[in-house]
Amino acid sequence: MKTFNDKGIKIEMVQSQIETNGLLTLLKVSVQPNFENKKHIHSNLTETFKVTDGTIKLRVGEGVICLEQGEAFSVNAGIPHHFINDTDKNVSFLVCVMPGSSEYxxxxxxGGDI
Structure with missing residues (x-):
């Protein structure tokens, strides 16, 4: 399993676009307390975030969405977004990217942003 681990974030590849015939890329992400990634945009990918442990905030466009364990939210292509763990606990979530992308x-x- 491919993994990236650095500066408060750990990302594990669960399913690659090759394994799903380009349908999706599935990642398992864990972030430490007070971690925030950079605001960014994916021009042709939709990302769905599903929290598996803890609480995470998604800043999507001009709004903020708070997701707790078991909740999910999709960010459509072209929308600026980033996530924030402003709690004192680690947070884990799945990220499903559609369509799957080897570049992503x-x-x-x-070390790029989710």
Whole structure:
């Protein structure tokens, strides 16, 4: 399993776009307390975040969505977004990217933003 681990974030590849015939890329993400990634945009990918442990905030466009364990939210292509763990506990979530993308996978596993 491919993994990236650095500066408060750990990302594990669960399913690659090759394994799903390009349908999706599935990642398991764990972030430490007070971690925030950079605001960014994916021009042709939709990301769905599903929290598996803890609480995470998604800043999507001009709004903020708070997701707790078991809740999910999709960010459509072209929408600026980033996530924030402003709690004092680790947070884990799944990220499903559609369609799957080898470029996205390479970027993420080399330290790029989800």
């Amino acid at each position: 996978e390479d970027l993420i596993l080399n």
